Amino acid sequence: MIADIAALAGMARGSASPGEAGAARWVADRLRERGVTDLHVRTFRGQGTYAWAHAAHVAVALLGGPAAPAALASLELDASGRAPWLRRVLPGRPGTTLVAAAGDPGAPATVALVAHLDTARTGLAWHPRLTGPGAARRLRTRAVPPYLAPVAAGALLAALPGRRPRRLGRALLAVALAAELDIARSPHVPGANDNATGVAAAMALLVDPPPGVRLVGVFCGCEESGMAGMRDWLAAEGRALAPDLVLGLDTLGCGTPIVLRAEATLLPHRYRAADLALADAGAARAGLPAPQRWRIGGWTDAVLARFAGLPAISLLSIGPQGAFTRYHRSDDVPAGVDLGCVEACLRLARGIVEEAALSAR
Template identity: 40%
Template sequence: RRLLPRRTTTNVVAHAGDPGAGRTLVLVAHHDAAHSGLIFHPGIAPAAARIAPKAYARNDTSLQTGAVIVSGPALAAAGALAGIRALRLAGMVIALGSVAAMADIARRPVVPGANDNLTAVAVLLAIAGRLAAEPVPGVRVLLVSTGSEESFMEGMRGFVRRHRAELDPRHTTVLALECLGSDRLALLEGEGMVRVRDYDERAKALVAAGAQDAGIPLWRGLRLGAGGTDALPAMRAGIPAACLGAAGPFKVPSNYHWPTDTPENVHWETVQQAIDVAWAAVRRAATP
């Protein structure tokens, strides 16, 4: 990372709720958008589902891109050490493919980012408005809009470094909001680009209870392997975290990292559902 160009990113942090409360709920949504790339082509998931429908239906974890990238050099090294030419060539092909994919992403423009992730920022603003109109005693709420999530969650990592001392894991929950304009609202089970780690059970239970209070069904069972969310830096710091997202019929966010990620392609009903669930989670967090 030190060898790559650097620019300044900005986090926006708003303090709301009860400032003297013993419990803290951090709602976080990134406001940056991603570059596009052929690996994000919206036809890939439907094609995979057509080619291997049973396997696709069984698999609820998206492709772990980090594991694929690491496997190239690992296979090449193993093949060289063992003297197995086929293994070495397979590693070289994967490594070169990874480099080509990254180069393709680097040369493409940034997508509009309506679903990923301005829908989540809209939820933050809606919750801020409700807290101003209807203060909720018993819980301190931090509304965090991060930059540079698309470059390995650098904004959230900075937030955690700066505020870790004041975020007691015993009394703090982080809820990441991601791609909330897809077809169905989902409470993800875990994430990880190389090794999937499940989110904290208590954090997931808080969101699930909020959804039940709001009368909104949540898609359960999905795990994120392709990329990461702002929940990950919190998890690594030992802070309980969960992620509220949404997905389309092929278990991926709609128009993900593609030029069609525009306001007219957002499912606004899902965004409203996310607002209702997040608000119910705030009220639940205030319950002793």
Template identity: 35%
Template sequence: MATRTVDGHRPAPGTHDPELLAELEHAVTLLADIDRPSASEGETRAALWIADALKAHGLEPRVEAERAHGTYWWPVGLLNAAALWSLRLARRGRRKRAFALAAVATAALVDDLDHRHRWFRRAALPHKPTHNVTAVAGDADAARTLVVVAHHDAAHSGAIFDPGLPRALQARFPETYDKAIFHPPLLWLTVLGPLLAIWTAVSGGRRAYRWARFFTVGTILGMADIGRRPAVPGANDNLTGVAVLLGLARRLREQPVRGLRVLLVSVGAEESFSEGMAAWGRRHFPDLPRDASWVIAVDSVGSPTLCAPISEGFLRPYDYDPALRRHAIEAAGAHGVDIEADFRFSFATDAQIAHHAGYRSMMLGSVDELRSPSNYHWPSDTADNVDYDTVGEAVTVVDGIIRRLAAA
């Protein structure tokens, strides 16, 4: 008689299954050699490779072309430049115009950072092709759907992502750092200058003017630094998520489920503030009932410790669905996988697009001793720096979630 877990299902193959881990490592290594900035030719090559890999598992993936701007440094930098110009207007006594310009720049910036309508970039900035891959697995005729989404583009680096500062802080304040439940929200700084520009227009104060100029100029220089650097290999962020999709395709072929349709989705242009996922939602959300659908974003699961964060968000925290997180925690426990659950993510992933659209969603990621994904947006994010045991554990946890939802 087959061994069964506490939820009545056969246990998934071991998280350290050598054949599975070899397949995951092969995918990450091969794709990491492709230069994959958002909305680029390399990103398209990666999408086509992923589609072929899913076909090898018996699926019929679709590659869908969308449009994306492909950066975040241009909108953030330009809107801070507008706020800087408003300071010039304020110094010339045109405070009403300065207020209007700074307010519009701030509103557009918050809208962009909060993964909302993106009206500034959609109206004012050029767009290029990006490509998403979607494959139907599980029970294709089921009334309920789980969307598992990863992304195959890679981020640009920048001085702001240098791991030296958090390492120094951890060394100086080890107890405080280790007890922190969130990573410092760096993108708050990009909004501070425009907010102070509004206050400068209202008050006319010299101190507000100086600080507004300091933060707007600093943001513009920081964004320029990111824009001039090449994309990193992006092995952990987020080829490990792509590897999880392939691992799930294999698991669902070997151990089919009934009662749950599973969409395996790899999107482009995530590193330009989830433009690819936003486009995927515009195409597919109308066919996904909110009361019968869930979304899990699998992002950067190649660090030592898996995490199922409480919330995410660049500017403010948005809580994930507690029931879906509970499934993840229980699935991890059933297979002896350590998972960090008392944690808030100060970044934003494709799960936030689904959350804003009203879907029950969560993010599965991983962290290292710095409480962030290993080698985050840094040139050292290479295939040989990925913890493949953790990637295998991520496959097992999501597979466990699938089987719990299918049986519910």
């Protein structure tokens, strides 16, 4: 898999960019060479970054008063992916998703493997001096604070009566706005860990699928800018396909395999206990310890499947500081990927797929 990770990390593949489309073509070519021929490409309307939508919400919250909580509520709907209404009026660009199928077409079980092609923009907000503190608490609670918590605090303070809380709230919001604008104008990262590792693992499973299961690989575009590719696939194909499991593969080379118990860019959105139990059973089948269950402060494509009522697991990994290795940084290159962890995640994913196939019989 290292060759696939290195090749992808060498491509500029920002959200809704020609590079994202090029990465989809590259994955399709590699899969065809390895015997996977049931492939098609989807195009959709996406954005190059989430930062402009977030910045617009923060700017409204800066008005204070009733506008602040209204903007915060809208931001939660946008960042969680439940109702990103503002994206319909912001400028859009073509995004690209590759869909590939392998395995037994008549199998009783279908598992969708979801791995995003695109990479994030960096920015000062992702500097290790800002993201590093709090490691002991993260490791103890197995939770990463919501990334937009400062925006929430600022908006709530700006809505209060009194000059002092409003000044403090607006100061927090001003810093948040500056951070979003910095991200919007920053370059894309190589994305070796996030998410060339997930793409490479999904490719490996499609080339060598477990028996008794139909695999559908969904290589999404625009995850980093707000999950537009996953939203498009669910609306056009995913809900009708009704897979027995949607398995997200994202950022697999940090050190310790984990599954998400919840995602909380602002409010927490939980995964089903029954689906998490399937992850534990898959680990036992693969001869691995049960994966740690974490709550992260951002989003993954798999949460949209959860909102759609589909069984879903989001498989990631976490580093020794309770954070993703070189997350959204320009040094997210192959040398920083823990290949042993990627292999463990691949084994875990295969075990989960096999358990899903058994459960569907």
